[in-house]
Amino acid sequence: MEEKRTSVFENGLIWFGAAVSIAEILTGTYFAPLGFTRGLIAVLVGHVIGCTMLFLAGLIGGKLRKSSMETAKLSFGNKGGLLFAVLNIIQLVGWTAIMIYDGAIAANGVFAVGSWIWCVVIAALIVLWILIGIKNLGKVNTIAMGALFILTVVLCFVIFGGGGVASLTSDELSFGAAVELSVAMPLSWLPLISDYTREAKEPVKATAASAIVYGIVSCWMYVIGMGAAIFTGESDIAQIMLKAGLGVAGLLIIVFSTATTTFLDAYSAGISSESLSERFNGKYIAIAVTIIGAIGAICFPLSDITGFLYFIGSVFAPMIAIQIADFFILKRDSQAEAFDFKNLAVWFLGFVIYRFMMGIDIPVGNTLPDMIVTILICVLADKIISKQEAMA
Numbered sequence: 001m002e003e004k005r006t007s008v009f010e011n012g013l014i015w016f017g018a019a020v021s022i023a024e025i026l027t028g029t030y031f032a033p034l035g036f037t038r039g040l041i042a043v044l045v046g047h048v049i050g051c052t053m054l055f056l057a058g059l060i061g062g063k064l065r066k067s068s069m070e071t072a073k074l075s076f077g078n079k080g081g082l083l084f085a086v087l088n089i090i091q092l093v094g095w096t097a098i099m100i101y102d103g104a105i106a107a108n109g110v111f112a113v114g115s116w117i118w119c120v121v122i123a124a125l126i127v128l129w130i131l132i133g134i135k136n137l138g139k140v141n142t143i144a145m146g147a148l149f150i151l152t153v154v155l156c157f158v159i160f161g162g163g164g165v166a167s168l169t170s171d172e173l174s175f176g177a178a179v180e181l182s183v184a185m186p187l188s189w190l191p192l193i194s195d196y197t198r199e200a201k202e203p204v205k206a207t208a209a210s211a212i213v214y215g216i217v218s219c220w221m222y223v224i225g226m227g228a229a230i231f232t233g234e235s236d237i238a239q240i241m242l243k244a245g246l247g248v249a250g251l252l253i254i255v256f257s258t259a260t261t262t263f264l265d266a267y268s269a270g271i272s273s274e275s276l277s278e279r280f281n282g283k284y285i286a287i288a289v290t291i292i293g294a295i296g297a298i299c300f301p302l303s304d305i306t307g308f309l310y311f312i313g314s315v316f317a318p319m320i321a322i323q324i325a326d327f328f329i330l331k332r333d334s335q336a337e338a339f340d341f342k343n344l345a346v347w348f349l350g351f352v353i354y355r356f357m358m359g360i361d362i363p364v365g366n367t368l369p370d371m372i373v374t375i376l377i378c379v380l381a382d383k384i385i386s387k388q389e390a391m392a
Helices: 008-019 022-029 036-064 068-076 081-110 115-132 138-160 175-188 203-231 237-243 248-276 282-299 306-329 341-357 367-391
Strands: none
Touching: 008 138, 008 203, 008 248, 022 081, 022 175, 022 203, 022 237, 022 248, 036 068, 036 175, 036 203, 036 306, 036 367, 068 081, 068 248, 068 306, 068 341, 081 115, 081 237, 081 248, 081 282, 081 306, 115 248, 115 282, 138 203, 138 248, 175 203, 175 306, 175 367, 237 248, 248 282, 306 341, 306 367, 341 367
C-alpha cells in the first residue's frame, strides 16, 4: 500500500495554523516601546533570519525523509542525538503548557467560566486533532484555518481601524533585543519542522511553502499584538476583543488558534519520543504531553516566556547551525558513530557563545551571529580533524 504524502497546500495549512497564535500576539505587544515603524522593522528582520533557518532545517528532513530528531543523529551520533530529542521533548512540554495557559487566560477574559475549564476544553481539542492525525486532517484543517483567517482579519480591522494612537516609545526594549524576540518564534519550530516536511510529496516546495506561510502569518500576529498595544493602549487581547464586540468570534479565535498551534507541539513531542525508543507510540506520547501541559497550565503561572524563548535559542540555534554545516557545506548524509564528540563540543561552544552574546546589544540579535560563528567552527574543526587523519 502506497504511503500517503502531504501536499504543498496541506503543509502550508499546517504552518498557517502554527502561526495563528495567542502567544505570538502577546509577544508582539512587547514591541510597542519601539514605536510602530521601528517595531515593524525589527519584526521583519527577525523573521527573515528565523524563517531562513526554518527553511534550511525543514529541507534537511524533507530530502532525507527523516524526522527532526532523526536528522540530528546524523550530526551528533545515534546516541549523541538523543540529548536533543530529550531537550526537544522538554521544550515541547513547556510550549504545550504555555500555549494552553495563554489560551485559557484569554478565553476566560471573554467568557468567564474559570481558566481551568478552558484549559480542559483546549486540551480536549488538541487531543481530538492528535487522534484525527496529521495525514487525515484535510478538510477539517481547511475549514478551521479558513474560519481563523476570517476572524483574524476582522480582529486586524478592529485594531487598526480605530484611528487612535497611544505613544509608548521608550528605551524599555532595544532594537537588537526586539529582533531576537522576533527570531525566537520561528527558531522554536526548528526542532519540529522536519516532522512534517518528511511526509511531503514535494519536499522542497512544501518546505518553502511552510517557511513562507509561517513567516508571513507570524509577522501578522506580531503586528496585531504591537498594534493593539500602540493604537489601543491595551495588551490584553481578550479585552480588545470584548471592546470590539467580537464576543463569540473572539472566543473562537482564541480557542481554535491555541488548539491548532499546540497540536503541532504535542504531535512533535510524540515523534521525538519515537527517536528515543521504538517501543514508544508517538500518538500516545503526544496525548500524554497534552495532559501534562494542561496540568502545568492549571497549576503554574506561565505569563512571561521571554526567558524560555532565549533558552530555546541558546540550545537549538547552534544545533541547527551544525546540521546546516554538515548537510549543505560538508555534504554529510550518514552517521555510524554512537557519539560525534567533535560536533557535540562545537555545539557546547555555540551554546556558551549565545549565552555570552545575550549580554551584548547586537542590532541583528544573538541568533544570526551565533549560528555564523558555530558554522565556521564546525567547518574548521572538520578540516583540522580530516587533515590530522590524513597525516596519521
